[in-house]
Amino acid sequence: MIIKVCVGSSCHLKGSYDVVETFKSLLKKYNVEDKIELQASFCLGNCLQGVSVAVEDFGDAQVQESEQVKRTDQGLLLSYMNGQNTEKVFVDTILPLLK
Ligand code: FES
Structure with missing residues (x-):
């Protein structure tokens, strides 16, 4: 699985760095670093909801x-x-996709 965090200018201003860092620690905490690849992404075309x-x-x-x-x-x-909110989304939505 791949998680791509938008680091486009709008998302950057809204805190994508925090989201990236939180995902990094969550991959370790839940021991899924070998199952999920974390990437940065250019604009995902969803700027207003970033x-x-x-x-x-x-x-x-x-x-x-x-x-x-x-x-x-x-x-x-x-x-x-x-x-x-990243940990809640990770636990509720992303982790179940690994099963
Ligand atoms: S900058 Fe992130 S969706 Fe456009």
């Missing part, structure tokens, strides 16, 4: 969509991410 994160390459797992979690052709687009 910080934006794309989740790709997780097969055809079912996902509960919400205002924050949308299905795309490539996988998932996560909106409104920040240092405070």
